[in-house]
Structures are given as structure tokens and as C-alpha cells.
Amino acid sequence: MIPLSGDLGNAKGIVRENLGSIETRRGTSTLKRGFAHMLKNGVVMDVTTVEQAQIAEDAGAVAVMVLDKLPADVRKAGGVARTASIRIIEEIMDSVTIPVMAKCRIGHVYEAQVLGATDVDMIDESEVLTPADEFHHIWKWDFTTPFVNGARNLGEALRRIEEGAAMIRTKGEPGTGNVAEAVIHIKNVNSELRRIKSIYDAGDEQDLVSMARELKVSYSLVEETASLGRLPVVNFAAGGISTPADAAYLMTLGCDGIFVGSGIFKSDDAKERAQAVVLATTFWEDPDKVKEAQKMVDERQSMLGLDTKNLELRMQERGSTA
Amino acid sequence: MTGVNIGILAVQGDVAENISATRMAMDELGIEGVVSQVKTPEQISDLDGLVIPGGESTVIGTLSLINGSMKKIKEKIASGMPVLGTCAGMILLSKKAKDRVVGEMEQPLLDYLDIKIERNAFGRQKDSFEADISLEKIGIPKFMGVFIRAPSVVDAGKAVEVLSKVDEKIVAVKQGNIIGTSFHPELTEDLAVHKYFVNLVQKKN
Structure with a gap:
């Protein structure tokens, strides 16, 4: 079990107020991380329109992520990618009952403030958009709205959690339709987790301190993570997932759920594919069910995809040194 | 098999938390039995009690309908099996649901607990809250x-x-052996609600 506590004592995002005669707290770690726990074993789908959001909801998506352009189109268009139009986000919030997330640029505190004021359910501080600050991510404890961040390895994941992220996802290589990078990233995280867990189990505090230095994160967070043997927040797969089998494969690697970006709405069979990816994620332990899901999609309708070796833009490198 | 057999519906949502809370509740009460994830109608048919966890009610409902679990759960409830539904679980147990913003919903429901639900009644995630509450009628x-x-x-x-x-x-509501809560007792260390439920299952058994 993952503990939900972990609040900074003075987190500005925590709001105390009365509801009728009852005292309440909003924006606590339990509520932010707890929200992510409710998404487990689900699929979050990237959407750009109300119509796509409704297709996603009907297919069984656990939430939608609103973008101005799907990652594949961001890659094609070039230029600066920013947060989506607020009007479209609001229209989508009014038309589906599942949670609505939106992306802000890495480090762009005010884009995040705007999304928070819009009342989106979660903010993705995302490398798909052009970073606003190459050296600092947002200090997410200042927000009542929970954040999800991308990570390629344990150090990135823990640094984001230390900044207040309530959920982590792999970065993968967005908009490529190629799952290879997401696989590398989750395997990196898993192998580093095994390493710190074995150090912890051996009781070698000195080595654990060295690990904290190497990962550039506080000793207490490394110790907590090592004792759990997993990230202390929910961890999803993202970046390049396009088929039901892709989703099921990432679930077998220990991911808690799936983000699908361009994979669904850049394919020519979006509706069936959306349903099929949900089925494969739910029943990933059963190869017969995943086969049924895979049968619902036609490989000739999949997005063409890109070789991740020869990309002009590697989105995953954005914000990775911070 | 000795003891009670309690299943946590493991389609989507916070399954692990409910397994852990139920397990700990049984241990503290000294009640023997098994707590496991259930997904298929076959697994559900063997149960003495079921917990439907938090998550997205549309997702859990749609997928439980597809594989026939929904029908099996209905049969089991009709035969008196105790059920605890937290948040999405309570929505699924209800007869009717609407959304605060979107309006009337046509999502798959178990149609058993005689209540009408308003989904997202307190607002969106930013309005999610913690507060001290009690369930005095059932001694909590x-x-x-x-x-x-x-x-x-x-x-x-x-x-x-x-x-x-x-x-x-x-x-929070109770109808016979069915308990529904808007909140998530599985996310806190207080085991009172799960203990109450495990006792119901034990008595029925």
C-alpha cells in the first residue's frame, strides 16, 4: 500500500474553510494523491475537442487530457506549443462527467494558475509543450489542484514528487506512436527502485545517502521510496502508446495505468481503438482478452509512427536535468 | 474453506487500498477468511461479501457489464450478500444517477440501493475535501x-x-446489508467502516 501522507507543513495549496458547520481541508496530499489512486488501472486519453472527449468517455476512459494539438501534430507544426484554449477546456468540462486534465508548460507558474482557476481536475506539467523555464519546474505544493509530471528515471520522478507532484508518468517519446522509449523509462525506474531497495534492505545508510546525492533528492524521500520498493505516488505509462497490446505490455511492467496521446485520435479507427485500449488495460493479465481487444483494431489504421532514433525534437529531454 | 470470503471488485480504481483495509479490519477483529481481487462472474459467485471501490463509476460499470460481472453481482445482492460501496461503488449500487453539471446519466448501474445520486455533488477535484464525520447510527x-x-x-x-x-x-446510507459512502474509508488509517462491514459479512455467513 502506498501511504498518502507527505504534506509539507506549510504547503500553500492547502485551504482550510467551513462547509456548512463542518471544518474542511482542501488540497492536502491525501486528496491530491488519493485522486490519482482513483485513476488506477484506467486509461487517460488526449483530446482536442468536445466530440473526442465524449468518444473517450463512452469508450471507458478514466479521464481526458485537453490539448490544443495532439503531440504528433505539435511535432509536425513546430513553433511554440502552449496550454490549450481555456474556452475549449471549459466546454469539455461541461460535457463529460469524468475528470478533465490539461497541460501547462514546464515551469510556467502562471499557465498553471490559469488552469487551476479554470478548475481542471489535474494539471500535467508537460514536456509536450515548449518549456517556459529550462531550469526550474513549478513548486507544486503552492497549488490546491494536483499535478502529474513526466519522468525518464528515478531521479526525475523523485525530484518531481519532492516539488509536490501527486502522480508520475513515464515521458516516453510523445507523438511518435512508438512505445520503445516509454518501455526504457519504466524499466529505468524499476531497476533503480530495485537498487535502492536492496541498499535499504541491507541497512547501508551511507550508500543510501550517496544514492540521495546521485538522484539529487532529499534523503528522507529516498528512504521512504526504498522502504516501499516503489514510487510513493501512482505511476502511469505515457508516450508513444498506440495499440491495445502496447497498453497491456506497459501494465505488465508495473505501471498503474496508461496515458494515450496521439495513438487514438491520430488513428483512423479512433472509437474502436479507444474501447480496445481500455479493455486491454483492464484485462491485461488475460492474454485472450487482450487478443480480443487487439482484434478490434486494424493495424492498417494505426498511426504510422516514427523511429525515435532520428528525431529532430526529443521532447523527453525537456526539463530532465532540473 | 474456513472463514469468510470477501472480494474487492478489481476492474478499476483503488482496489489495493480496499484489500488492505479489509484485511487489517479482519485481523483486528480476529475474523478468519480470505480477501481477494475479483473480476469475473465465476470469482464473484463464491463470495460472502463484496467491496466496490472508488474509481470512475462509468468505467467500472461499463466494463463489469461487458464481462457479465454486473449480472452476477445483482444476483448475489438479491440473495443477501453484504456489499460496501465507496464513492464510485455507491454510485454503482444506486437506482439512478445524475451529474451536477452534465445532468441525467445513462450509465450502467446495479439498480439496487434505493437512492438517487448526484455525481460530483461538491464540485470538481479542487473542491475535494477532508472533514471529521461520524456514523453514530451504526456506532462509528x-x-x-x-x-x-x-x-x-x-x-x-x-x-x-x-x-x-x-x-x-x-x-452515507444503509439499506439492509448494503452500505454506501460518498467518502473513502479505505484512504485513512481508521478501519471502523471496514470493520463494520466485515462484521456484517461474518454475521450473514
Whole structure:
């Protein structure tokens, strides 16, 4: 079990107020991380329109992520990618009952403030958009709205959690339709987790301190993570997932759920594919069910995809040194 | 098999938390038995008690309908099996649901607990809250309620006992062996609600 506590004592995002005669707290770690726990074993789908959001909801998506352009189109268009139009986000919030997330640029505190004021359910501080600050991510404890961040390895994941992220996802290589990078990233995280867990189990505090230095994160967070043997927040797969089998494969690697970006709405069979990816994620332990899901999609309708070796833009490198 | 057999519906949502809370509740009460994830109608048919966890009710409902679990759960409830539904679980147990913003919903429901639900009744995630509540009618004193995009009960039939309210909104109900809560008892260390449920299962067994 993952503990939900972990609040900074003075987190500005925590709001105390009365509801009728009852005292309440909003924006606590339990509520932010707890929200992510409710998404487990689900699929979050990237959407750009109300119509796509409704297709996603009907297919069984656990939430939608609103973008101005799907990652594949961001890659094609070039230029600066920013947060989506607020009007479209609001229209989508009014038309589906599942949670609505939106992306802000890495480090762009005010884009995040705007999304928070819009009342989106979660903010993705995302490398798909052009970073606003190459050296600092947002200090997410200042927000009542929970954040999800991308990570390629344990150090990135823990640094984001230390900044207040309530959920982590792999970065993968967005908009490529190629799952290879997401696989590398989750395997990196898993192998580093095994390493710190074995150090912890051996009781070698000195080595654990060295690990904290190497990962550039506080000793207490490394110790907590090592004792759990997993990230202390929910961890999803993202970046390049396009088929039901892709989703099921990432679930077998220990991911808690799936983000699908361009994979669904850049394919020519979006509706069936959306349903099929949900089925494969739910029943990933059963190869017969995943086969049924895979049968619902036609490989000739999949997005063409890109070789991740020869990309002009590697989105995953954005914000990775911070 | 000795002891009770309690299943946590493991389609989507916070399954692990409910397994852990149920397990700990049984250990503290000294009640023997098994707690496991259940997904298929076959697994569900063997149960003495079922917990439907938090998550997205549309997702859990749609997928449970596809593989036939929904029908099996209905049969089991009709035969008197105790069920605890937290948040999405309570929505699924209800007869009717609407969304605060979107309006009337046509999502798959178990259609058993005689209540009408308002989904997202307290607002969106930013309005999610923690507050001390109690369920005195079933002997549960103050504990921390965790409300995440929580639903509330807007109409409750005669057979339904209202257990708790927040700001005039009904947040916990009981009808026979069915308990529904708007909040997530599985996300806190207080095991009172799960203990109460495990006792119900034990008695029925």
C-alpha cells in the first residue's frame, strides 16, 4: 500500500474553510494523491475537442487530457506549443462527467494558475509543450489542484514528487506512436527502485545517502521510496502508446495505468481503438482478452509512427536535468 | 474453506487500498477468511461479501457489464450478500444517477440501493475535501472522511437509513446489508467502516 501522507507543513495549496458547520481541508496530499489512486488501472486519453472527449468517455476512459494539438501534430507544426484554449477546456468540462486534465508548460507558474482557476481536475506539467523555464519546474505544493509530471528515471520522478507532484508518468517519446522509449523509462525506474531497495534492505545508510546525492533528492524521500520498493505516488505509462497490446505490455511492467496521446485520435479507427485500449488495460493479465481487444483494431489504421532514433525534437529531454 | 470470503471488485480504481483495509479490519477483529481481487462472474459467485471501490463509476460499470460481472453481482445482492460501496461503488449500487453539471446519466448501474445520486455533488477535484464525520447510527464515532470528487445522495427511499450528512447533503446510507459512502474509508488509517462491514459479512455467513 502506498501511504498518502507527505504534506509539507506549510504547503500553500492547502485551504482550510467551513462547509456548512463542518471544518474542511482542501488540497492536502491525501486528496491530491488519493485522486490519482482513483485513476488506477484506467486509461487517460488526449483530446482536442468536445466530440473526442465524449468518444473517450463512452469508450471507458478514466479521464481526458485537453490539448490544443495532439503531440504528433505539435511535432509536425513546430513553433511554440502552449496550454490549450481555456474556452475549449471549459466546454469539455461541461460535457463529460469524468475528470478533465490539461497541460501547462514546464515551469510556467502562471499557465498553471490559469488552469487551476479554470478548475481542471489535474494539471500535467508537460514536456509536450515548449518549456517556459529550462531550469526550474513549478513548486507544486503552492497549488490546491494536483499535478502529474513526466519522468525518464528515478531521479526525475523523485525530484518531481519532492516539488509536490501527486502522480508520475513515464515521458516516453510523445507523438511518435512508438512505445520503445516509454518501455526504457519504466524499466529505468524499476531497476533503480530495485537498487535502492536492496541498499535499504541491507541497512547501508551511507550508500543510501550517496544514492540521495546521485538522484539529487532529499534523503528522507529516498528512504521512504526504498522502504516501499516503489514510487510513493501512482505511476502511469505515457508516450508513444498506440495499440491495445502496447497498453497491456506497459501494465505488465508495473505501471498503474496508461496515458494515450496521439495513438487514438491520430488513428483512423479512433472509437474502436479507444474501447480496445481500455479493455486491454483492464484485462491485461488475460492474454485472450487482450487478443480480443487487439482484434478490434486494424493495424492498417494505426498511426504510422516514427523511429525515435532520428528525431529532430526529443521532447523527453525537456526539463530532465532540473 | 474456513472463514469468510470477501472480494474487492478489481476492474478499476483503488482496489489495493480496499484489500488492505479489509484485511487489517479482519485481523483486528480476529475474523478468519480470505480477501481477494475479483473480476469475473465465476470469482464473484463464491463470495460472502463484496467491496466496490472508488474509481470512475462509468468505467467500472461499463466494463463489469461487458464481462457479465454486473449480472452476477445483482444476483448475489438479491440473495443477501453484504456489499460496501465507496464513492464510485455507491454510485454503482444506486437506482439512478445524475451529474451536477452534465445532468441525467445513462450509465450502467446495479439498480439496487434505493437512492438517487448526484455525481460530483461538491464540485470538481479542487473542491475535494477532508472533514471529521461520524456514523453514530451504526456506532462509528468521529473519523476523517476523505471526499474526492464525491457524490451525494439526493433522494433516499423508505428502506434506506441515512447515516451521515455534510452541509445538508447525505454522504452515507444503509439499506439492509448494503452500505454506501460518498467518502473513502479505505484512504485513512481508521478501519471502523471496514470493520463494520466485515462484521456484517461474518454475521450473514
